[in-house]
Amino acid sequence: MADNEPLKKVICLYRVSTKKQMDKDNDIPMQKESCRDFIKSHSNWILTKEYLEKGVSGYKKYAAQRDILQQVKQDAIDKKFDVLLVFMFDRLGRKEDETPFIVQWFTKQDVEVWSVKEGEQKFEHHVDKLMNYIRFWQASGESEKTSIRVDTKHRQMAHEGLFHGGTPPYGYHLVPSGILNKKKKELYKLEIDEEQSKIVEKIYNYVYEYGYGKSRVTQALNNENIPSSLGINWSVGTVGSILKNPAYKGYPTYGKRSNKTGVVISQPKENWILSDEQQRELIIIDESKWNKVQEIITGNRNSRASTVENKITKSPLLFVGKIHCGYCGSPMTTTYNYKYNKDKSKRYVYPKYRCTGKYSKCIPCEGKTIYSADIIENVVLKRAYQYLYEHYNESSNKLSEKDNYKRIQKEISLIERNIGQAEKEHQVLLKEVSKSLMGESSFKPDMLSSLIDTKEKEKSELQYQKDKLEQSLSKINQIEDYHSTIKDAIDNWDTHLKNIEFNKKKVILRTIIDNIIVYTDNIDITFNSKFAEFAQLYKQTKKTTEK
Numbered sequence: 001m002a003d004n005e006p007l008k009k010v011i012c013l014y015r016v017s018t019k020k021q022m023d024k025d026n027d028i029p030m031q032k033e034s035c036r037d038f039i040k041s042h043s044n045w046i047l048t049k050e051y052l053e054k055g056v057s058g059y060k061k062y063a064a065q066r067d068i069l070q071q072v073k074q075d076a077i078d079k080k081f082d083v084l085l086v087f088m089f090d091r092l093g094r095k096e097d098e099t100p101f102i103v104q105w106f107t108k109q110d111v112e113v114w115s116v117k118e119g120e121q122k123f124e125h126h127v128d129k130l131m132n133y134i135r136f137w138q139a140s141g142e143s144e145k146t147s148i149r150v151d152t153k154h155r156q157m158a159h160e161g162l163f164h165g166g167t168p169p170y171g172y173h174l175v176p177s178g179i180l181n182k183k184k185k186e187l188y189k190l191e192i193d194e195e196q197s198k199i200v201e202k203i204y205n206y207v208y209e210y211g212y213g214k215s216r217v218t219q220a221l222n223n224e225n226i227p228s229s230l231g232i233n234w235s236v237g238t239v240g241s242i243l244k245n246p247a248y249k250g251y252p253t254y255g256k257r258s259n260k261t262g263v264v265i266s267q268p269k270e271n272w273i274l275s276d277e278q279q280r281e282l283i284i285i286d287e288s289k290w291n292k293v294q295e296i297i298t299g300n301r302n303s304r305a306s307t308v309e310n311k312i313t314k315s316p317l318l319f320v321g322k323i324h325c326g327y328c329g330s331p332m333t334t335t336y337n338y339k340y341n342k343d344k345s346k347r348y349v350y351p352k353y354r355c356t357g358k359y360s361k362c363i364p365c366e367g368k369t370i371y372s373a374d375i376i377e378n379v380v381l382k383r384a385y386q387y388l389y390e391h392y393n394e395s396s397n398k399l400s401e402k403d404n405y406k407r408i409q410k411e412i413s414l415i416e417r418n419i420g421q422a423e424k425e426h427q428v429l430l431k432e433v434s435k436s437l438m439g440e441s442s443f444k445p446d447m448l449s450s451l452i453d454t455k456e457k458e459k460s461e462l463q464y465q466k467d468k469l470e471q472s473l474s475k476i477n478q479i480e481d482y483h484s485t486i487k488d489a490i491d492n493w494d495t496h497l498k499n500i501e502f503n504k505k506k507v508i509l510r511t512i513i514d515n516i517i518v519y520t521d522n523i524d525i526t527f528n529s530k531f532a533e534f535a536q537l538y539k540q541t542k543k544t545t546e547k
Contacts, residue, residue: 005044008082008112012036013072015053015091028052031087037179038085038116048081069093069102076109083112089121169247170229170238171200171284190252190282197284199226203242204285207293209541210503211510214240214297216314243297249290250283288536316351318377318506319516323353326519327367330357335370353518368520379523380516384509385493387527388534392486405476408469415466419459426455485535488542496542504541511537 012035014028032050039045053068069092075081084106086092092113093099103121106113113121168174173196174188199221206212206220214236221234228234246253278287285293315321315334323332335354340347351373358365429452435441436448443451489497497508511534517524 008042008045009048009080010039010045010083010085011049011051011072011075011081012039012047012085013051013053013068013091014087015068031091033179034087034116035085038114045083049075073105076106076111081111083114085114085116087115088117089113089115091115169245170242171196171248172282190247192282192284196229200242200248200284202226203239204248204289204293207243207296208289209507209537211296211507212503214243217243240297243293246290247282248285249287250278250280252279252282289540292533316502317353317373318502318509319380319513320353322510322513323376323516323518325355325357325365325367326517326522326524328355328357328363328365330355330363330365332356332371332518335359337370367518371518376516376518376523380513380525381498381509383523383525384512384527385490387512388486388493388531389490391529391531392483392490395486396483405473408472408476412466412469412473415462415469419462419466422455422459422462426452426459429455482532482535485539486531489535489538497538500541508534508537508541 012032014031014035016028036047039047051068051072053066072084076084089103090099092102103113104123107121107123115121168190171193172190173193175191177187177189179187203217203221206217210216212220218234218236218239221228221239226234228238242248317334320332320334324330325332332353332355335352337350337352338347339350353371353373353376355365355367355369355371357363358367358369429448432441432443432448436443436445441448497505500508511530512527514526514528516526
């Protein structure tokens with residue numbers, strides 16, 4: 001504190017409207033924590049007293065009916081404090097015909113009235129009075145402030161990346177947050193652990209690039225002698241927990257388990273508490289990649305879901321799981337032929353495709369039992385290349401997206417002008433508020449309220465349209481990168497994709513191949529149009545391969 005700054009005594013007023021908003025200790029931790037932190041940001045402020053109104057509605061009760069508020073006013077008369085601090089001004093009340101004058105009353109007692117969220121309310125100029133009247137006039141029908149206090153404790157901690165106990169998720173460690181709880185104990189927040197985060201990326205890549213399930217990921221980690229957080233072998237349960245934790249895409253999650261009865265019970269996802277906004281500083285796995293991994297592991301859990309994308313088997317053949325007999329419709333699985341050298345000292349193993357219907361004799365089949373893997377896979381790879389090549393040429397010949405880009409830019413400019421005009425009209429209406437309250441306006445309060453609400457909705461709709469158009473621009477900006485990736489796949493088909501690591505190749509090819517039907521003299525292939533997924537996975541795979 002500077003020598004010339006006089007010390008200011010501060011009191012805080014906390015209020016909740018209903019008993020349901022109070023916790024078991026009859027406390028208001030979020031309001032109290034925010035106010036105390038705000039006081040710390042002022043070097044010459046000192047907290048002298050805190051008042052708590054329990055279950056008192058600032059909308060239904062007049063000031064004279066609120067005992068705590070009357071005590072605060074008496075303290076102001078007795079000059080016991082210099083600053084009145086609340087979390088938001090509506091903690092003083094929500095009655096538009098009374099609360100503005102309460103605020104003004106305190107300032108006439110030489111008390112500074114401050115809000116953590118809205119700053120200081122002064123009455124030095126006419127505009128100060130106007131804004132004060134507007135604030136409490138709108139508060140009677142305003143719901144945004146109420147939402148700020150919904151699930152205040154956990155949602156605020158999740159939003160700020162704070163951690164409320166237990167062991168942090170693998171891939172993160174805890175660091176001091178600089179925020180104290182009601183017991184004056186410093187809270188902690190999550191921070192990415194550089195070494196562990198690399199292992200998290202590896203775990204997700206095993207699923208995303210190789211199509212592994214939880215068991216195969218666990219086995220791979222243990223085979224590589226990568227220790228878990230406990231320094232021992234990985235378990236399937238631990239790997240599964242990592243693969244479904246939204247924290248890795250930037251959404252810290254609480255309430256996944258409950259031990260209220262003394263027994264730890266996993267909670268359904270709908271009961272989890274996630275951060276309202278993505279915490280970019282906590283992202284280890286890109287959100288689109290995280291979502292795709294959920295699809296893959298869900299498909300792997302359902303062994304009968306043969307249509308699930310990227311459902312990968314352990315077969316040394318590329319297309320088991322996607323390939324069927326053209327005669328009986330049975331799936332084709334893996335079998336082996338064996339050959340030996342002359343002295344039979346060495347055995348050679350040749351995997352083959354086998355029709356399960358023909359082999360088991362369960363259903364009639366006019367086809368063969370065994371098919372050459374080399375013939376089938378060479379044909380499919382050649383046609384996949386041709387399919388990709390045709391798509392690239394077709395998409396390249398379409399109307400340039402630059403034309404759409406310019407058109408959307410013009411639409412955004414027009415909407416921005418409309419937003420500006422709507423804002424001007426909104427401000428004009430707001431200026432009529434104080435006149436209406438004093439009976440000096442041609443607008444009655446109800447009519448004025450309706451007009452302001454309509455104008456606010458208009459502004460919101462225009463902003464929504466602008467946001468959607470800006471999203472379209474972002475997608476157009478990605479097209480060039482997309483085409484570049486597809487072209488790279490075509491140009492390097494033999495040197496990269498065809499010779500890529502086997503399990504990665506399985507996953508990539510299945511993004512554009514739906515089904516393969518084999519006949520003795522023909523192969524029918526059904527492709528899909530999910531080229532964007534192919535491009536994304538190809539780019540990711542090439543990136544990790546080049547490291």
